[in-house]
Amino acid sequence: MAFIVAVAIWLLALALLLPAWFGPWGFPEAITPLARQIDSRMTLTFVLSGAIFLLSQFALGYAVLRFGRKRKEAATYIEGSARWEMLWTAGGAAIFIGLSLASYSAWAEARFDAERHSAGDADRLIVEVVGQQFVWNIRYTGPDGDFGPTDPKLIDDSMGNALGVDRTHPMGEDDLIVPRLALPVGREVEIVLKSKDVLHNFFVPELRIKLDAVPGLEGRLRFTPDKKGTYEIACSELCGLGHYRMRAFMEVMEPAAFETWLSEQAQYVQ
Numbered sequence: 400m401a402f403i404v405a406v407a408i409w410l411l412a413l414a415l416l417l418p419a420w421f422g423p424w425g426f427p428e429a430i431t432p433l434a435r436q437i438d439s440r441m442t443l444t445f446v447l448s449g450a451i452f453l454l455s456q457f458a459l460g461y462a463v464l465r466f467g468r469k470r471k472e473a474a475t476y477i478e479g480s481a482r483w484e485m486l487w488t489a490g491g492a493a494i495f496i497g498l499s500l501a502s503y504s505a506w507a508e509a510r511f512d513a514e515r516h517s518a519g520d521a522d523r524l525i526v527e528v529v530g531q532q533f534v535w536n537i538r539y540t541g542p543d544g545d546f547g548p549t550d551p552k553l554i555d556d557s558m559g560n561a562l563g564v565d566r567t568h569p570m571g572e573d574d575l576i577v578p579r580l581a582l583p584v585g586r587e588v589e590i591v592l593k594s595k596d597v598l599h600n601f602f603v604p605e606l607r608i609k610l611d612a613v614p615g616l617e618g619r620l621r622f623t624p625d626k627k628g629t630y631e632i633a634c635s636e637l638c639g640l641g642h643y644r645m646r647a648f649m650e651v652m653e654p655a656a657f658e659t660w661l662s663e664q665a666q667y668v669q
């Protein structure tokens with residue numbers, strides 16, 4: 400009987416790992432070095448926890464085989480071993496803390512580092528992404544490289560000024576507000592994430608980035624897309640009745656095509 404139970408435990412443990420190995424539930428393609436870094440930490444975590452899971456299940460089966468008793472025998476009381484308990488608690492803690500430390504840089508690179516070095520990098524493309532019920536507004540600086548000042552009194556959706564940009568200001572007259580996030584491939588991007596009304600969430604699975612857009616706060620995200628393509632930006636914070644249709648697209652294109660696209664948009668707006 401003990402033998403059957405032990406083998407059943409072992410087979411079940413192996414069977415539980417099969418879908419993780421062969422299943423179709425992988426992540427979508429990673430399109431930044433940061434995303435690939437996050438994926439490798441994820442794989443490391445899965446492999447480590449999978450190995451520990453297998454080891455502990457095999458130990459359980461072994462214990463059933465080795466210490467299984469016949470029905471008629473009296474039960475015995477076992478004290479346990481303080482040494483072993485200390486050992487595996489410390490081991491678990493070490494793995495847990497180690498994985499957090501190893502993943503910290505990948506996590507912080509997209510968030511804190513963007514805030515720390517937000518000024519002074521001339522080559523970085525800074526784009527403002529502003530959520531509102533139920534669209535994403537994307538603002539480019541225009542040729543002058545500076546965002547113009549905004550004022551809530553100037554907000555006029557029918558005139559294409561959803562963000563209230565001061566069009567009379569020299570820095571604001573060339574600002575471009577569009578519903579699509581176009582980016583050149585291979586160039587570092589900094590997203591300044593804002594919200595006009597309620598909580599929204601900027602989520603692009605291919606970037607492995609997800610950040611709340613909080614009214615009154617500025618979120619900063621930094622990444623360098625290196626694969627061309629069109630990716631969905633789905634709002635991931637339930638933000639009202641039209642939440643389900645709040646989506647935009649991020650298109651990563653050749654730098655030349657990006658410049659052409661920008662000037663086309665500017666002409667269209669004018």
Ligand SMILES: [Cu+2]
Nearest residue numbers: 599634638645
């Ligand atoms: Cu939303």
